[in-house]
Every structure is written in C-alpha cells, then in structure tokens.
Amino acid sequence: MGFDVSSDAAVSAALQGERARRADRAVPEYLVAEPGAAPVLQLPAGAHWRLECEDGEEFQGFARESLSLPALRLGIHRLWVAGSLCTLLVAPPKLPWPARGWGITLPLYGLRAPQEGGIGDYEDLRSALAGLAGVGAGFVGINPIHAGFPTDPAIISPYMPSHRRRLSTAHIHVPSLPAARRGALIDYPAELAAKAAALESEYQTAGEDDAFSAFLTREGPALERFATYAALAEVHGAVWEDWPKPFRDPASAAVARFARVHSPRIRYHAWLQYRAEAELAAVVFAAKAAGMAHGLYLDLAVGTHPFGAETWAEPEIFAPGVSLGAPPDAFSEGGQTWVLAPMNPRTLIANAFTPLALTLRKQLQFAGALRIDHILGFDRAFWVPLDGSCAGAYVRMPKEAMLAVVRIEAARAGAVIVGEDLGNIPDGLQADLEASGVLGCRVAMFETARPDGLPAERYTAQALASFGTHDLPTWAGWRTGADIDLRRTLGAIGDKAARQAHEERRQNVAAMDRAIGDSAGDVDALHRFMGQAAACLVALQIEDILGIAEQPNLPGTVDEYPNWRRRLPCEAAGLGAHPAVRKAAAIMHACDR
Incomplete structure (x- = not known):
C-alpha cells in the first residue's frame, strides 16, 4: 500500500502522515447520495470547485461557507476542490428483491x-x-x-x-x-x-x-x-x-x-x-x-x-x-x-x-x-x-x-x-x-444439516438458497462421506480425524433427513425442502x-x-x-x- 512498515517508528510515522493527509483534505474522499439529491458540503470560503459529471457535463465556481451541488443523476461523479478529489457515488439506497x-x-x-x-x-x-x-x-x-x-x-x-x-x-x-x-x-x-x-x-x-x-x-x-x-x-x-x-x-x-x-x-x-x-x-x-x-x-x-x-x-x-x-x-x-x-x-x-x-x-x-x-x-x-x-x-x-x-x-x-x-x-x-x-447465500449443508438446524420456513427471505456449492460435496457424496474418505486417501486427514468426521457427518445427515422428512436419500425430498424455503x-x-x-x-x-x-x-x-x-x-x- 506504499507505507514504510519496517519498524515500529516507521509505522508510527506512516500513521501520522496518513492522518495529516486526511486532515488537510478540503472534502471527504467519497460521498454516497441518492439520485436526485443535491448534496451540500462545507468548504473553505472562496475555494474553487469543479464538478465532473459522469455524462461529461461540468459545473464549477467558488464556494462560500457551503456548496450546494446540483441534483445528481445515478452514476459516479467527481468533485474537485483545492486539488482534492471527492467521488460522488449516486446510488439507489436499496436494490429491489427478485420475485420468488x-x-x-x-x-x-x-x-x-x-x-x-x-x-x-x-x-x-x-x-x-x-x-x-x-x-x-x-x-x-x-x-x-x-x-x-x-x-x-x-x-x-x-x-x-x-x-x-x-x-x-x-x-x-x-x-x-x-x-x-x-x-x-x-x-x-x-x-x-x-x-x-x-x-x-x-x-x-x-x-x-x-x-x-x-x-x-x-x-x-x-x-x-x-x-x-x-x-x-x-x-x-x-x-x-x-x-x-x-x-x-x-x-x-x-x-x-x-x-x-x-x-x-x-x-x-x-x-x-x-x-x-x-x-x-x-x-x-x-x-x-x-x-x-x-x-x-x-x-x-x-x-x-x-x-x-x-x-x-x-x-x-x-x-x-x-x-x-x-x-x-x-x-x-x-x-x-x-x-x-x-x-x-x-x-x-x-x-x-x-x-x-x-x-x-x-x-x-x-x-x-x-x-x-x-x-x-x-x-x-x-x-x-x-x-x-x-x-x-x-x-x-x-x-x-x-x-x-x-x-x-x-x-x-x-x-x-x-x-x-x-x-x-x-x-x-x-x-x-x-x-x-x-x-445473501444460505447453504442447507450449513443451515439445516446440524442438530439445531433451521427449518425451511426460517431461511432468510433476502437470500439465494442451495444445498451446497461447487467447493462442497454433492448430495450423494455428502451422505456417504465420500469427501471425507477422499481427504483421508490423499493424506489431508488421518484415520482418527476421518472417524470423527464420519461420526459428525452421520449426525448431520440424520438432522437433514429429519428436516426433509426422508431417510432414504431421496433427492426429490431435498428439492421439495429447498423449494419450500423462505429464501x-x-x-x-x-x-x-x-x-x-x-x-x-x-x-x-x-x-x-x-x-x-x-x-x-x-x-x-x-x-x-x-x-x-x-x-x-x-x-x-x-x-x-
């Protein structure tokens, strides 16, 4: 990041320099606003400012004690004041949720x-x-x-x-x-x-x-x-x-x-x-x-x-x-x-x-x-x-x-x-x-496949739910502990750790089976559970x-x-x-x- 951290003294000096740099700025490094808003900033009297809008439009002038900017459209705009850049991030406050x-x-x-x-x-x-x-x-x-x-x-x-x-x-x-x-x-x-x-x-x-x-x-x-x-x-x-x-x-x-x-x-x-x-x-x-x-x-x-x-x-x-x-x-x-x-x-x-x-x-x-x-x-x-x-x-x-x-x-x-x-x-x-x-991401292998796991209706609504991910075992492999056996074969874990992992897996599989109402490993039951999730x-x-x-x-x-x-x-x-x-x-x- 460009800081000298070779000694405690150098770290202290770097921190002091960074604090001084920020204190000397006429404007913050960035500001978040909503579309249509006209931000107001406190500036040094007489400071020259220039606003570069994303679409190429420009405004400039000299500030009094405060600066009232024009209403800004969605996008990333740049405000320059006394050589300091303030990035104006004009964003909706929240993205809409998708339908189920x-x-x-x-x-x-x-x-x-x-x-x-x-x-x-x-x-x-x-x-x-x-x-x-x-x-x-x-x-x-x-x-x-x-x-x-x-x-x-x-x-x-x-x-x-x-x-x-x-x-x-x-x-x-x-x-x-x-x-x-x-x-x-x-x-x-x-x-x-x-x-x-x-x-x-x-x-x-x-x-x-x-x-x-x-x-x-x-x-x-x-x-x-x-x-x-x-x-x-x-x-x-x-x-x-x-x-x-x-x-x-x-x-x-x-x-x-x-x-x-x-x-x-x-x-x-x-x-x-x-x-x-x-x-x-x-x-x-x-x-x-x-x-x-x-x-x-x-x-x-x-x-x-x-x-x-x-x-x-x-x-x-x-x-x-x-x-x-x-x-x-x-x-x-x-x-x-x-x-x-x-x-x-x-x-x-x-x-x-x-x-x-x-x-x-x-x-x-x-x-x-x-x-x-x-x-x-x-x-x-x-x-x-x-x-x-x-x-x-x-x-x-x-x-x-x-x-x-x-x-x-x-x-x-x-x-x-x-x-x-x-x-x-x-x-x-x-x-x-x-x-x-x-x-967010809600993975049933973590959320439900445990003794105190969540039922489908308690999943976070603002989320995408799945059973696993590309880095985790599949439904069929997870149930048999194929990933555990593979790691033992490759030497990533020893016999004792593998036995412990298999025991924990048996408990997790049992918890998942209770949640989906099936103990035969039927993937349809899993999919029905996922379909009923609140996500x-x-x-x-x-x-x-x-x-x-x-x-x-x-x-x-x-x-x-x-x-x-x-x-x-x-x-x-x-x-x-x-x-x-x-x-x-x-x-x-x-x-x-």
Whole structure:
C-alpha cells in the first residue's frame, strides 16, 4: 500500500502522515447520495470547485461557507476542490428483491457428454439454457468465465483468472473443431491445442467484418493492452513474472516495439474477445426470448492472478507481494493463501472506484444475476505476504462506497446481486448487505444439516438458497462421506480425524433427513425442502439432480483431484428433457416457484 512498515517508528510515522493527509483534505474522499439529491458540503470560503459529471457535463465556481451541488443523476461523479478529489457515488439506497423463483447451476466446461468430448462452450450453454427455460428455470448459473491462461493449460481454475474484464476463449464455439478426446474427464492440454488451431484457421479463412471494427473502437486501448498481453504470453509464457524485465511494464519501449512488430497477432487476440462476447450475447438473447426471469447467473471471482493480464495492465490498482486469503480457523489450521492479488483500497479510492465499476459492468453486460465471491472482502480483506514472512493481517476496505458502486451498476443493468457471505463474517456486514438489497447465500449443508438446524420456513427471505456449492460435496457424496474418505486417501486427514468426521457427518445427515422428512436419500425430498424455503431464490445443482457423487472441485488440491474436469453424463441440448430435471422442475412449480 506504499507505507514504510519496517519498524515500529516507521509505522508510527506512516500513521501520522496518513492522518495529516486526511486532515488537510478540503472534502471527504467519497460521498454516497441518492439520485436526485443535491448534496451540500462545507468548504473553505472562496475555494474553487469543479464538478465532473459522469455524462461529461461540468459545473464549477467558488464556494462560500457551503456548496450546494446540483441534483445528481445515478452514476459516479467527481468533485474537485483545492486539488482534492471527492467521488460522488449516486446510488439507489436499496436494490429491489427478485420475485420468488428458482434456477439450476451447472459447469460450463462440463457441458459435453463423455461420448462427445471437448470442452463445454457458449453454444452448449445456449442449448442448455433454452431447454431449462422450457421447464421454468428462471436462471442458469455457471462458474466465472473470466479470461484465463490459454498458454498454460495447468491453470484451469475459473476462480484464478488472468483478467476479470475479459472473457474466457476456451469456451468459444468452433463448428470446424476436429474430433476431440472423449471420456469422463477433460484433457485440457489436448482440447485447448485443438481449439486454438481451429480458431486460427477460422480467423484466417473468415477474416474480419464491420462489427469487429466497431468492437475495436468501442473497447479502445484497454482491449489493445489485453490483446498485447495475450500475444506476449505466447512468446514469453503465461505469467508476466517470468518475462524478461523490459516486458513487465506495459508502458515500456520494449512493449511498444513488440506491439508494432506483432500487430496482426494482437488483432487476432482482440478478435477472440469479439467472438466470445458475440456468443455470450446470443445466450442472453436466447434467455430473454425464452422469458427467463434472470437468464445467466454469473460469478465474479474475488481476485485475480498476481501475475496475469489484469495486474500487468493496471499494476497500480493492486497490492504487490501479497495474496488474498483467510486466517487460521477450524477449516484450515494454518490459514489459507489463495494466490489472488487484492485491490489496493487507497488506489481504488484515488481512481474513483472505476476499476470496480468496470469489472462489475462487464459481468452485468451478460448477467441478469451476479454472485460476488467472498463479499466479506468488501468489509475487510485478509492479506497474506507471498513470501510467507508473516501470517497475514486484515485490511479495512471502503465498504460503504463499494456497496454503492454495486447498487449503481446493478440498477443500470436491472440485475440481482448475490453476495457470497459464508465464513468468518464481519459484524454488521449482513445487515449492510440487506440494507443494500444484496441477497445473501444460505447453504442447507450449513443451515439445516446440524442438530439445531433451521427449518425451511426460517431461511432468510433476502437470500439465494442451495444445498451446497461447487467447493462442497454433492448430495450423494455428502451422505456417504465420500469427501471425507477422499481427504483421508490423499493424506489431508488421518484415520482418527476421518472417524470423527464420519461420526459428525452421520449426525448431520440424520438432522437433514429429519428436516426433509426422508431417510432414504431421496433427492426429490431435498428439492421439495429447498423449494419450500423462505429464501426468494433457490439454486438446484445439476450434479444433485443427476445423482452425481463426485464434487466439481476439492479445495486444497491441484493435481491430486480432477478439479474442473468432469463432464456431465448427458448432452447440453437434452438437459431440459431429462426426466430428473423435469421432476425437479415439477417440484419447484408445486412449491409456487
């Protein structure tokens, strides 16, 4: 964050300097107001002020003892007074709750049956969505679709993106793609190589069109910088930490020379983004045409890879040398380091929260509902030094302002926001989320599957409820303790801990069975319970509907478990007609969803 903390004296001096800086400001760093409000600020008499509205309109003058600003429209505006910036965040006080509804979450990557092979793509998503809309689903949820690392097929987690304002090209539909590897698991190196070759061929054959030129103009320098990164990654490797030093700075002369020499390649990578956006737009169109209440339910990763395209393009926005994580707790005695770069709150404020707004806006370009992963980080973020020099510490974030930005962007898009509020929740955060109209997450595995668990009618109304998540065992796997056995096999826990975990699981399963009124493991009984929950939205997981025992992701593993690689057992286009899906849909309708 730019402070000298090498000694107690240095820390004391830094704190004094920061307090003095804030005291010298003529205006606060930010101010939250409602649309139509005319804020009044106390200013030094005679101070010059200038208001830059989001739409380009400007006002300026000299203050008396106070300044009455004009009525402000929804958006992010900038007020300058005596060299100090005050960001005016004009947001609705609360987002409206969605009507009672339901949807299905599924793995985009897995939307190819074993006999088909390949990686699930945006066209598969469109097909799945059309079928699920036909049985009444109001949304289809998928994991993050941020840009990844196509030159390193080992980095496949959708929650470790290269850039959150660009899209994954691994899911572009290629009709000309040759026969792919088949089987229950995705072979990413083979699949990505085949898709890259097919896309190259298509680009060379089809060329460019006027719509692509318009896309380039609209996206401007930000897209060019991302495409430059993608071209550099093909030459020097996926992560910029390993690049020759001159190429680590996007403003360097070396990067400028590279861009001139490799201009056709940079244009190709921009075209890939154009293709991805066009295909996602088709998915959104299909959702609206089918009358879905929300359409796509997307997921915003909590952070970005510390050496990916996002940190390379905007290094000043992120805190270097640290990762987001979690302190030691019952789940992880040694704490967690997620290897994700956090936004620096000081530079976020200095940039009028634009990076956050643009990141949200890109997701909401396609999402009718958006999940914000680990929204606890809007209150305080746990930073862990990458060098392991200390256990880490909490960093306070500008929560009020960040929630206002969320409300602004959601109001523009008419979208629902879901905040993943699981874990060690800061005091007051859930009340603040509720006041903002942000839905919480209520997971039955935690809420009900315990001796003192909640019945359906006592679930929080302003929430999205589900049985589990992508990081937890499926209904079938949870009941048998498959995840416990797997961790014991992998050496993550010993025999004694495994026995204790199985005993606790038996108690939890019994509690869940009592709540749903069934002890045979009938998923229909689970779905009936979820449908009756007081939560306004319910998400059913396709793995539970289809009776899949293996969970999509096992936290704490990389190569030990096939994370993000399992294909669904049926084709995307047939999901809506699948008997198990139709039965789940009928249960939701019977519960007035």
